Amino acid sequence: MKRQIATLGYMLVCGLCLCGMSAEAQQATKTAPEIVRSSCYMCHSTQGNNPDLGFIPRLAAQNQTYIEEQLKAFRDGSRADPPAMIYMWPIVQALSESQIKQTAEWFASQPPPTPFPPSAAASEGKEIFLHGVLDSDVPACASCHGEKAYGNGIFPRLAGQNSQYLLAQLLYFRSGVRNDKNADIMKQVALHLTDSQMNAVADYLSSL
Numbered sequence: 001m002k003r004q005i006a007t008l009g010y011m012l013v014c015g016l017c018l019c020g021m022s023a024e025a026q027q028a029t030k031t032a033p034e035i036v037r038s039s040c041y042m043c044h045s046t047q048g049n050n051p052d053l054g055f056i057p058r059l060a061a062q063n064q065t066y067i068e069e070q071l072k073a074f075r076d077g078s079r080a081d082p083p084a085m086i087y088m089w090p091i092v093q094a095l096s097e098s099q100i101k102q103t104a105e106w107f108a109s110q111p112p113p114t115p116f117p118p119s120a121a122a123s124e125g126k127e128i129f130l131h132g133v134l135d136s137d138v139p140a141c142a143s144c145h146g147e148k149a150y151g152n153g154i155f156p157r158l159a160g161q162n163s164q165y166l167l168a169q170l171l172y173f174r175s176g177v178r179n180d181k182n183a184d185i186m187k188q189v190a191l192h193l194t195d196s197q198m199n200a201v202a203d204y205l206s207s208l
């Protein structure tokens with residue numbers, strides 16, 4: 001009898017704990033696919049292979065370390081371009097460290113995004129990507145992002161990324177609103193690129 005009462009008491013306490021669990025605590029117990037389905041898929045799609053939606057990046061096969069770094073940059077406010085502030089800042093406030101890791105791992109392990117058809121400017125873009133622009137001190141993008149633009153670690157994958165998004169980011173590096181701790185190199189690179197060179201290289205990358 002005593003034991004039954006104790007068990008009952010235990011169940012009651014546990015029940016109370018579960019009912020009274022904050023939204024934050026409930027969020028903390030979700031698995032990666034659950035977080036993605038409740039908080040990310042509306043914009044990035046579940047597998048991160050969203051069709052061209054202008055300023056929304058594809059996350060499929062993006063490098064895990066890079067994704068984690070960006071989520072932290074949204075959280076600490078150092079990535080401060082307008083779409084980042086409007087769309088990503090509120091979302092990352094609700095993510096714990098382990099959820100940042102979980103969602104990054106999820107998107108990194110999805111199949112690569114489907115390439116977009118190349119535009120007429122893509123061949124000029126390929127030249128810039130592989131060899132840089134000698135006259136204006138632009139280094140070969142491939143030296144950091146890799147020959148196939150798959151990236152590595154903090155260097156993002158650019159292959160198959162939405163071209164409008166890529167172009168926007170190059171402009172944000174140039175104006176300095178994207179100013180997270182790994183952005184210094186790109187701020188320099190973007191300063192030396194013209195708008196039409198940015199456009200060409202973005203078009204090429206989206207076709208890979």
Ligand code: HEC
Nearest residue numbers: 039040042043055056057067070081083084087088091103
């Ligand atoms: C309401 C739309 C929306 C939702 C929901 C959303 N995002 Fe985003 N996300 C964006 C936009 C827009 C950007 C581009 C921000 C910019 O231009 O700086 C972005 C950028 C990112 C980036 C940077 C990608 C890169 O290549 O640098 C990551 C990583 C990211 N989101 C992860 C997530 C995760 C994880 C979730 C869910 C927990 C999520 N997002 C939910 C709209 C959204």
Ligand code: HEC
Nearest residue numbers: 139140141144154155156166169180182183185186189201
């Ligand atoms: C010396 C190394 C280096 C070179 C050269 C370089 N990049 Fe980058 N790139 C980086 C790093 C590091 C980041 C991540 C910056 C951050 O976290 O804010 C980055 C980020 C980017 C992004 C943002 C991607 C995203 O998903 O938001 C774009 C676009 C980009 N680079 C394009 C280029 C292009 C185009 C060139 C050549 C003209 C180039 N990069 C040359 C190191 C480099």
